[in-house]
Amino acid sequence: MxxxxxxxxxxxxxxxxxxxxxxxxxxxxxxxxxxxxxxxxxxxxxxxxVIWQRALEALRDLGCADLVMSQGLPLNRGEFHVRGRRAGVQQVQLPDTAYPGPLSIxxxxxxxxxxxxxxxxxxxxxxxxxxxxxxxxxxxxxxxxxxxxxxxxxxxxxxxxxxxxxxxxxxxxxxxxxxxxQRHNLQCMQLNAEPDWSHPYDPGATRIFINHGVTLITDPVPGRGTRFFAFCPDPAPHSQEPPTPREMESLVARATGEPGVRLVPTDPYWANRSRFxxxxxxxxxxxxxxxxxxxxxxxxxxxxxxxxxxxxxxxxxxxxxxxxxxxxxxxxxxxxxxxxxxxxxxxxxxxxxRNILEIPPNLPTLTAIQLLLPQLLRSERFARQGALILSDFARNHRKSALSTGRAGPGPLRPGDRLPDLRVTSETGSGRLHDLLSYQRWSLLVTGDGSGTSELRKLTDRYVMPVALFTIRTEPPGHRTRPEGTLLLVRPDGHIGLSARATDDRALTTYLDRWFVRKT
Known part of the structure; x- marks a missing residue:
C-alpha cells in the first residue's frame, strides 16, 4: 500500500x-x-x-509598507529639461491616499x-x-x-x-x-554614481533630460547617490558589456547639453545595459x-x-x-x-x-516637445492626469466580469480603486482604507445605516468573509455615492458592486455568482 x-x-x-x-x-x-x-x-x-503610490497601498495590505517607506526616499516632483533648458515641473503627489508620492528605493x-x-x-x-x-x-x-x-x-x-x-x-x-x-534599436544604459555637474542633489526630485536621440532620467537614491538611466538607439545590438563611467558621462553630456560632466560610481558598483x-x-x-x-x-x-x-x-x-x-x-x-x-x-x-517623453526623440518630435511641453506642464489638468497615470490610480477593472452595477454620478465606477477619503463610521472618524482589509470583502453603505441589518443577514449566508460599515464622507458628498448607496469592495480595494442599499436582488445576484453559500 x-x-x-x-x-x-x-x-x-x-x-x-x-x-x-x-x-x-x-x-x-x-x-x-x-x-x-x-x-x-x-x-x-x-x-x-521607484515604487508608485498604488503599489505602496498594496504593500501596506501585506504588512510591508512601513518597512519599505523607512528605507526609501519620498519623491514629490519631476523636473523636465529639453535641449538643455528647463521646461517645467510636474508634481506627482496626489490626495486621498496615505502615500501621496512615489518612493525611490x-x-x-x-x-x-x-x-x-x-x-x-x-x-x-x-x-x-x-x-x-x-x-x-x-x-x-x-x-x-x-x-x-x-x-x-x-x-x-x-x-x-x-x-x-x-x-x-x-x-x-x-x-x-x-x-x-523584440524591440529593435532601443537600449537602456544605467549607472549609479555621484555626479559632478550643475544640478545639486535633491532627494525629492526626478529629473528628465530630453535631447535628440536620447532621454536621460535621474532618480536620487538613499545615500546621496543618483541613478542615471538613459534610453537611446542601439548601434551595436550584440554588445553585452555594461556601460563604462566614461560612456555614461558622454551620454549624460549629450542629454543635458552640459560638457565636462563627471560621474563617480557608488559602492557597490552598479552598471547595466539592457535590451527588451x-x-x-x-x-x-x-x-x-x-x-x-x-x-x-x-x-x-x-x-x-x-x-x-x-x-x-x-x-x-x-x-x-x-x-x-x-x-x-x-x-x-x-x-x-x-x-x-x-x-x-x-x-x-x-x-x-505612446510615451514620447521617454522614447528617444527624432528632431521633429524633439521640436514638438520643446514647443508644447512647457505649456502642458502649466496645465493643472495635464499635471493631475499625468500623476494619476504614474501612480496607477487611474488603472481600473471596469471591463472585468467582477465589476457590476450602476456607474452613478461622479467619477467613481465599479472596477475603480476606492479612494482613501476621510469618513465617519460606527468606529469613529478616520480614513476609509482603514476600514478595508485584504483578508475580506467590505460592504460600505452611505447614509444613516437604515436597512443594514437585512444586508448583514444576506452576507452571512456565504462563507466568504464580509464586513459591513455605514459611512459618511468628510466633507459630506465628497467624491462618493449619494446616501442610500452600497459599495461592495474587493479585498484589493477595487469596487466590485455598486447598487442602491435597498436593492437586495442586485447584491444577492452578485454574491451568488462569485461566492459559495454556507451549507
Whole structure:
C-alpha cells in the first residue's frame, strides 16, 4: 500500500519581488506555500528604483509598507529639461491616499525587505533550487525541483505559480505562447554614481533630460547617490558589456547639453545595459497553474512600471487564489485574474509605446516637445492626469466580469480603486482604507445605516468573509455615492458592486455568482 501523498497548497517559483509578494499574500491567508529560486540568495542588483503610490497601498495590505517607506526616499516632483533648458515641473503627489508620492528605493532593497516579511510568516525561500518541469494532473500539479547537489525531487501541490521571469519553466512546460516581439534599436544604459555637474542633489526630485536621440532620467537614491538611466538607439545590438563611467558621462553630456560632466560610481558598483522584448502570455492561467510578473508579461521599462505591475498583479492574484482554494468562492473568480491582469498589461504596453517623453526623440518630435511641453506642464489638468497615470490610480477593472452595477454620478465606477477619503463610521472618524482589509470583502453603505441589518443577514449566508460599515464622507458628498448607496469592495480595494442599499436582488445576484453559500 503506497504512502499518502504530502500535497502542499502552493509552490511559487521565483523569489523576485512578484514571487515574494504573492507568497506573503498566500501565507497571510493561511496557505501552506513554499518559494523556490535557482539563485543562491536574494539578488544584489538594484534594477528598478521607484515604487508608485498604488503599489505602496498594496504593500501596506501585506504588512510591508512601513518597512519599505523607512528605507526609501519620498519623491514629490519631476523636473523636465529639453535641449538643455528647463521646461517645467510636474508634481506627482496626489490626495486621498496615505502615500501621496512615489518612493525611490532600489529593487534589491525591496527584495530583502519582502524576504524578511516572508520569514515572519513561515519558512525562508528554498535557494539554489531550480524548477525543471511542471505537470498538471486534474486538481493538482507536480513540480520537479533540482537542488544544488544535482538531485531532483518532485513536490505535489494544489497550485503552482510561475514568477521566475521571461524564461518561465511553468509557461514553457504548459506550452503557453509568449506572444510579441523584440524591440529593435532601443537600449537602456544605467549607472549609479555621484555626479559632478550643475544640478545639486535633491532627494525629492526626478529629473528628465530630453535631447535628440536620447532621454536621460535621474532618480536620487538613499545615500546621496543618483541613478542615471538613459534610453537611446542601439548601434551595436550584440554588445553585452555594461556601460563604462566614461560612456555614461558622454551620454549624460549629450542629454543635458552640459560638457565636462563627471560621474563617480557608488559602492557597490552598479552598471547595466539592457535590451527588451514586448511580450504577453496568451493566458495567465491554465488549470491549477498561473503566471505572474515577467513570466506572463514584459516590456521595455519606459514609464517605470514593470516592478509595480508585477507587485499589483500578485496583490490581485493572492486573495483570489486563496478564496478559491479555501472554497469561499467559485472557480470563476480566479479566471478574473487572467482577464484583469492581461488587460492591465496591454494598457501599460500601449501607454509605454505612446510615451514620447521617454522614447528617444527624432528632431521633429524633439521640436514638438520643446514647443508644447512647457505649456502642458502649466496645465493643472495635464499635471493631475499625468500623476494619476504614474501612480496607477487611474488603472481600473471596469471591463472585468467582477465589476457590476450602476456607474452613478461622479467619477467613481465599479472596477475603480476606492479612494482613501476621510469618513465617519460606527468606529469613529478616520480614513476609509482603514476600514478595508485584504483578508475580506467590505460592504460600505452611505447614509444613516437604515436597512443594514437585512444586508448583514444576506452576507452571512456565504462563507466568504464580509464586513459591513455605514459611512459618511468628510466633507459630506465628497467624491462618493449619494446616501442610500452600497459599495461592495474587493479585498484589493477595487469596487466590485455598486447598487442602491435597498436593492437586495442586485447584491444577492452578485454574491451568488462569485461566492459559495454556507451549507
Amino acid at each position: 503506497s504512502a499518502p501523498r504530502n500535497v502542499r497548497d502552493a509552490v511559487v517559483i521565483g523569489a523576485g519581488p512578484t514571487g515574494l509578494t504573492l507568497a506573503i499574500a498566500l501565507r497571510r491567508y493561511g496557505m501552506d506555500t513554499i518559494v523556490v529560486d535557482k539563485g543562491p540568495s536574494t539578488k544584489r542588483e538594484p534594477r528598478a528604483s 532600489e529593487q534589491d532593497v525591496v527584495e530583502r525587505l519582502l524576504r524578511d516579511r516572508l520569514r515572519q510568516l513561515g519558512p525562508d525561500v528554498q535557494w539554489s533550487t531550480e524548477a525543471v518541469a511542471v505537470r498538471l494532473d486534474g486538481g493538482s500539479a507536480e513540480v520537479d525541483l533540482r537542488g544544488a547537489d544535482g538531485n531532483t525531487r518532485t513536490v505535489d501541490c494544489r497550485w503552482v505559480i510561475g514568477c521566475e521571469g521571461s524564461h518561465s519553466i511553468v509557461r514553457k512546460s504548459l506550452g503557453i505562447p509568449f506572444e510579441g516581439e 522584448h514586448d511580450r504577453l502570455a496568451a493566458t495567465l492561467r491554465q488549470g491549477h497553474a498561473l503566471l505572474a510578473g515577467d513570466s506572463g508579461h514584459l516590456w521595455a521599462p519606459i514609464g517605470g512600471h514593470g516592478l509595480n505591475t508585477g507587485l499589483l498583479g500578485a496583490h490581485n492574484l493572492g486573495w483570489k487564489l486563496a478564496a478559491v482554494h479555501h472554497g469561499w468562492a467559485t472557480d470563476a473568480l480566479l479566471d478574473t485574474y487572467n482577464t484583469e491582469q492581461r488587460h492591465t498589461a496591454q494598457e501599460v504596453m500601449r501607454n509605454m509605446r
